[in-house]
Amino acid sequence: MTVKTRGIVLGQIPMRDQDKKLVILTEDMGLIEAIARKVNGGRSSLSAAAEVLAYSDFCLYAGKSGYVVNSADLNQNFYDLRMDLTKISLASYFCELTRFILPDRDNGGICLKLLLNTLWMLEKEKRSPSFLKAVYELRLLSVSGFAPDLSGCLRCGAEENLIFFPVDGTLFCPECVGVMPPDRPKIVLPQPVFLAMRYICEAPDEKIFSFRLNPDSERALESTAEYFTLCQTGGQFKSLDFYKSIR
Ligand SMILES: [Zn+2]
Structure with missing residues (x-):
């Protein structure tokens, strides 16, 4: 079975035989991994699309052990x-x-x-x-x-002189900050x-x-x-x- 998707390569994991496992952020499938065969030599048509930051239309084969890249049309490589x-x-x-x-x-x-x-x-x-x-x-x-939560002070709703708590993602004003x-x-x-x-x-x-x-x-x-x-x-x-x- 093949699937088509559009995505950008976020990372590569080297494998044997010049294969690479690509980590791809796709439009409709979230983050996926797909194997690109023989892309280390630089001559394969897939090599450009296998680069990190390459944004392509992918045709993937969905096999038993995951996706394999069948083909890819490069849209943008941020050269x-x-x-x-x-x-x-x-x-x-x-x-x-x-x-x-x-x-x-x-x-x-x-x-x-x-x-x-x-x-x-x-x-x-x-x-x-x-x-x-x-x-x-x-x-x-x-x-x-x-x-x-950036709506204002978590306790009184004030929207000025705020103190941000990055672990909690919350704001407090000086009058209410004592609760933290x-x-x-x-x-x-x-x-x-x-x-x-x-x-x-x-x-x-x-x-x-x-x-x-x-x-x-x-x-x-x-x-x-x-x-x-x-x-x-x-x-x-x-x-x-x-x-x-x-x-
Ligand atoms: Zn407050």
């Missing part, structure tokens, strides 16, 4: 992005984080669209890497069941950062990049989004460590 160390490092982190989140049939299409849009913005330098990193992290988490244990990790949120976080999590798909912050707020947004991501995933991401080491 310019691969030529820049900062960009490719950040893109690698997006791939690693997305693999960790494990999109399924329900949110795979949303995650794919988010990733493609973010990679395009990164490749074309539409926004800074710091900005795109924060937007990608927050939006990916919020469409994957890790959305923070004093040693709980927390971040005082400047108002523009709070509003930006809320916007990223709630705006329609096509609007999520359409806001601006001053450099200080952008830095605060970046560190808050990263801290929240690490708290929520408990993740250790090698690609993130590398990205930060070259910044």
Whole structure:
């Protein structure tokens, strides 16, 4: 039986005989693995589609032991992005984080669209890497069941002078913060950062990049989004460590 799907390669696992197991984020099947035969030599027609970040229309054979790639038509390979160390490092982190989140049939299409849009913005330098990193992290988490509650102070509903608890994904105002244990990790949120976080999590798909912050707020947004991501995933991401080491 064969199935057709569209997706982007997030990772490769080398196998014997120049075969590779591809980790693919698909439009309609979530995250899947599929074996691509004889793609190490670079001459196979599948080789280009087997590269990490290659976005293709796949025809897969569904066998007893999983999917095997029959053929693939490459749509986009983000070539310019691969030529820049900062960009490719950040893109690698997006791939690693997305693999960790494990999109399924329900949110795979949303995650794919988010990733493609973010990679395009990164490749074309539409926004800074710091900005795109924060937007990608927050939006990916919020469409994957890790959305923070950004409606306001959890106790009184206040929407200013808020303190964010990244482990809980909740906000408290200074008057109500006493209900939380004093040693709980927390971040005082400047108002523009709070509003930006809320916007990223709630705006329609096509609007999520359409806001601006001053450099200080952008830095605060970046560190808050990263801290929240690490708290929520408990993740250790090698690609993130590398990205930060070259910044
Ligand atoms: Zn309050």
